[in-house]
Amino acid sequence: MGITVGYHRMYSHRAFRAAWPIRLALALLGASAFQGSIKRFTDDPVHDPYSATRGFLWSHMGWIFFKARYERMKSIDRNDLDRDPIVRLQHSFYVPLALLTGFALPPALGLLWHDPIGAFVYGGLVARLLTWHCTFLVNSLAHWDGLQPYSDDNTSRTNLLLALLTCGEGNHNFHSFPHDFRSGPSTFDWDPSKWVIILLHSLGLATGLRRARDEEIRVAREHMLLKEIAQAHTDGQVVGSDSTTGSEEECEDWQGQVWTVEQLAEYACGKGRCVLLLDGYAVDATEYLAEHPGGASLLRRYAVMSETLKLPGNSPPPNRSGARNADWAFYGGINKHTMAARRQMRRLRVAQVL
Template identity: 55%
Template sequence: MGTDSPKIAIWWSNTIFFAATHVFAVWGAIYWRPIHAVPTQSLVLALLVWQLADFGITIGYHRLYSHRAFRAKFAVRVVLAALGSAGFQGSIKWWCLRHRLHHRFTDSIHDPYAATRGLFYSHMGWIFYKPTYERMELVDREDLDSDPVVRFQHKHYVPLALFFGFVLPTLLGTLWNDASGAFVWGGLVARLAIWHCTFLVNSLAHWDGLQPYSDEDTSRGNFLLALLTGGEGSHNFQHSFPHDWRSGPHLWNWDPSKWIIFLLNRLGLVSGLRSVREEDLKEAMQYMHFKETHGVPPAEDDTSWEGEAWDLVRAHDFIKLKPGSCLVVIDDYFVNVTPYLGEHPGGAALLRKYSVRPQQEFIEASWAFDGGLNNHSRSARRRMREFRVARFQR
């Protein structure tokens, strides 16, 4: 007697809303309010809605909240939450948790929109199925739960999205006597533009483009994508150094989002801009250049150690001498990650969870570091080795 195969549950509310929006947008733009029959103001409104909502996603949902690449004043967070709501991509909390899961387990079965499951699935196929995220509980969310803007937007997301996404564009259209045209173009058509340009980051940016920083996952850089997404084109850089406030580190990288963040920083509205170290950036590029021209470089020796060997007593003495320090155990080494607490993409609280503490049991971080909690990159492993202080003598 055979066993039943697991059934895939369709997410009907998502599917119906997604399909209906496409149908009405196409019908409205072709038959009801075609482009030649609407005032220029309605078309400009559609462009503005698309771009502003896009910045709400790229600057707010992505760089500020998902990767904590900078800090923002309350007013800026409110504006970004409103703009992101107009994007109709879920609440900040909903979006960020899935994006953090995507970065931790890129291309694996735990990736919500894994490119390894096909171009259509990574683009929008994942939207149609009710998810079962087995490792979602491993994703940190304390920062999201503690932010009043995130909590308010998450609780009232549906009315906020409907207002900023559909009602407000329609009301603005009454200013030039074209409420219906503003609804079709500023509400429906702009919605498709926002959706599919964002979805291209999950699909096209993992299928076609350059990999100048790493080839450890499918992420790629694509200039066309940068033009369509407010600067999210250097996706290979973003996966290699997710905590950076820029999508592209160079002046020639098209990234309006980083220019806006820079301006807000100069105005004192955002602070704490986090950037990859220049030496890490150069090393990554040199490694990939060598690999492309000469083949895979020799593996770095990860076993040689000429430093000290500590037991737990010695480790506890170190912590007592330096209160507040964060000492973790990774692959039989004591690693002093204290200088890295402010840079860690997963946040300081996650590192302190594995910290060695006097007179307390501790959890070794090896499982978490070696793929259990995050698929760490070669660059991250190199950085970790810099913080080793002693071999663990058990």
């Protein structure tokens, strides 16, 4: 639970907030798993779903023996971790905390039934090994075998056997909605971690539980079902994700406002406003800042600045910082966004920019 509820859902995906006693307990449980501190886990590139494209063995544990550089990780907003005293404390004293909770505590408890050695072997060594490989399987098996009911934009899959082993983390394809505190929308999805979070919420110890909209989930499932039908009608010829990526919204007739660059500049100068120029549309992401999985600062980095848009004549804004088009970042430069993210982007449009 320290890994699934704490490290993964609360800190990596910011799916909910918890009171400090719960954060402390989850930090100690996470340390006992010997998977690094919270800071190391949340900036670990192995938890990027695209790393699975390097092969099963690599994504399972081959990455451990290499130290690669992932420049895009610097773009992720980690201010919430830097401000959390429990995260800082755990990071500073991670090694003694891990040794104490993972190796010293099991034999100490084993003294209660006069078998400290057995408790050390099974509660310490064997338990750590099993925990490691369950996590490794999420990075490998969950990208190799299973169903894709929500998206095939990446390699993540839903695997029931793995879900049973990992308290719900095997329902990996639901990562199409990365901010959701659940790993599946149904009551019957095997997800003990979800029920722990709901219990904490009912006790007033967890707040801000985030869910994907039912409409988003329904549309995603319908899209994948239609894609399966299309593949069946083409005699096995794969209809790849690229057929629906990019500017699929170009097929739509925009019925909203049409702005000039000057009007965009006037709108963007509103206090605290975050406006992106994406696919030729002004996208007001102000209300979405707190929900963005990559953090608010990443969105603001690509927001248009009204000062740089106030150019002489009617020339379009230059492609430079403050007025740059966010297409590059949105369509793979920083992250290849899922279809759910693209639909969210379209909902936030306020005008077409000419």
